Amino acid sequence: MSTSSPRPTSRDVAKSAGVSQATVSLVLGDKWRGRVSTRTADAVRAAADRLGYRPNLAARSLRTGSTRTAMLVVPALTSDFFAQVHLGAAEVAAEHDFGVVLYPSPEGIGPARDPFSSARAALDGVIASSMAAEALTGLQRGGLHGGGLPLVMLDSEPGSTPAAGTVNLAIADGMRQVVDHLLGLGHRRVAHLAAAVPSWTFDERAASLGRALTDAGMPPPARRAARLDVADGLRAAQELLEESPRPTAVVCDDDLLAAGAYKAARRLGLRVPEDLSVTGFDDLPLAVALEPELTTVRLPAREVGAAGMRALLAVLDGQDPGSAVLPVTLVRRGSCAPPPPG
Numbered sequence: 001m002s003t004s005s006p007r008p009t010s011r012d013v014a015k016s017a018g019v020s021q022a023t024v025s026l027v028l029g030d031k032w033r034g035r036v037s038t039r040t041a042d043a044v045r046a047a048a049d050r051l052g053y054r055p056n057l058a059a060r061s062l063r064t065g066s067t068r069t070a071m072l073v074v075p076a077l078t079s080d081f082f083a084q085v086h087l088g089a090a091e092v093a094a095e096h097d098f099g100v101v102l103y104p105s106p107e108g109i110g111p112a113r114d115p116f117s118s119a120r121a122a123l124d125g126v127i128a129s130s131m132a133a134e135a136l137t138g139l140q141r142g143g144l145h146g147g148g149l150p151l152v153m154l155d156s157e158p159g160s161t162p163a164a165g166t167v168n169l170a171i172a173d174g175m176r177q178v179v180d181h182l183l184g185l186g187h188r189r190v191a192h193l194a195a196a197v198p199s200w201t202f203d204e205r206a207a208s209l210g211r212a213l214t215d216a217g218m219p220p221p222a223r224r225a226a227r228l229d230v231a232d233g234l235r236a237a238q239e240l241l242e243e244s245p246r247p248t249a250v251v252c253d254d255d256l257l258a259a260g261a262y263k264a265a266r267r268l269g270l271r272v273p274e275d276l277s278v279t280g281f282d283d284l285p286l287a288v289a290l291e292p293e294l295t296t297v298r299l300p301a302r303e304v305g306a307a308g309m310r311a312l313l314a315v316l317d318g319q320d321p322g323s324a325v326l327p328v329t330l331v332r333r334g335s336c337a338p339p340p341p342g
Contacts, residue, residue: 008051016047024048070312071101072305073128075199080284081301085129085154088305096313098124105131124316125150127308130201150315154308157200158323165311165321167304170328171201174297175208175251177330178279181295182249183216186338187277190218191240191247193233193257196225205253205281222247226257233260234267241268241276248277248339255280255287258294258335273337283331292334300326 010028014021019040026032027044036044047053072089074082090100101123126149153163182190192209195202210220222243226236233252237260240247252258258280262272270276272292280287280296287294303326311321 008053010053012051013044013047013053016051017043019044067124068097069099069101069123070309071103071123071126072308073103073105073126073131075105075130075197077102077104081282081299082129084301085305085308088302088307089127089309090305092306092309092313098309098313100127100309123149125152125312127152127154127305127312128156129154129304129308130199131156150312152308152311152315152321154304155201164315165308166323167307167311168323168325169201169299169304170325171204172208172211174281174299174328174330175205176212177328178251178297179209179212179216181330181332181336182251182277182279183218185277185336187249188218189245189247189339190221190249190251191243192221192223193237193240193250193252193261194223194225195253195257196227196232202253209251221251226260228254228256230256230260230263233257234263235260237261237264238267241265241270248275249336250276250278252278252280255282255284255294255296258296259286259290262290273335275340277336277339279336287331287333290335295333295336296331298329298331300328 010021010024013028014024017024017040023032023036023040024044026036027041028048032041070089070093072086074085076082086100086102093100128151131153151163152165152167154167155169156163156166158166158168179190190213192206194206206223213219213221222240224236224240226232233256237250237257240250241264250258250261252261258278261276261278265272265276265278272278278294280294281299283296283298287296307324307326311324314321
């Protein structure tokens with residue numbers, strides 16, 4: 001009967017590297033700078049790699065009161081946007097020896113259920129993307145140090161929660177870019193295919209579109225709301241396009257809804273963009289799969305996640321990360337053209 005080799009210990013690493021166990025603890029705990037030479041730190045890491053040694057993270061957590069783990073809460077796992085947010089957060093976290101737990105809270109309305117027996121015992125902080133304000137109250141209570149889990153909000157209503165930091169997108173500017181583009185092409189009958197999702201980001205898209213049109217001397221847009229899927233987008237877009245006078249452009253809150261608008265146009269015998277211009281929001285991979293390719297507002301999802309993780313790390317380091325607003329860009333493709341005559 002075979003027996004497994006004993007698990008290497010910090011003493012084994014110290015012996016192999018020719019240093020003390022205290023030095024091993026400093027190096028593998030990333031607290032060696034200014035106390036241990038770079039050459040010694042490299043020797044310790046090389047010995048640990050050679051022996052296959054991994055620190056006992058549970059014991060470290062008990063000693064330091066830190067798990068070096070953050071939780072990213074998102075409304076859904078099916079969107080490429082949130083996948084990119086997670087990627088950006090995880091990349092920054094890895095640079096600082098942190099892990100990121102991804103947790104979906106469907107529809108972003110709450111309260112979000114604690115995914116652990118006690119989140120405050122398993123996490124150092126929470127990053128929440130595109131969530132309703134009330135959804136995070138349960139997860140934020142308590143905390144490793146008794147003052148509540150540090151919370152950073154992404155793409156969420158400013159000032160709606162006691163968040164330690166916020167990272168938002170320039171949603172209003174994105175909608176203004178859309179309106180400027182459509183008005184520059186000559187459109188005067190603009191409709192809105194809105195997302196039927198109770199969250200700040202979609203409320204802001206609707207409000208920003210209305211303001212941009214009003215500022216340009218245009219009437220408020222005709223509006224229909226739909227769930228974030230192609231089928232319901234098709235239904236709502238068809239209702240918009242059957243109105244009289246028919247809109248010559250449809251501004252969609254999301255690229256999935258824009259795909260529904262494409263299908264509605266085809267069913268009614270309309271061509272995109274000759275008879276109907278369509279714009280989206282997010283710049284998902286779907287945008288270039290449509291024909292013609294979709295004009296849409298690109299949101300820097302990966303950068304949002306990275307900025308959120310940096311903000312949380314700053315909070316954990318005792319700093320005030322403040323608020324950040326990241327720019328967005330209108331990507332002009334083939335789905336927009338001057339309106340048809342009449």
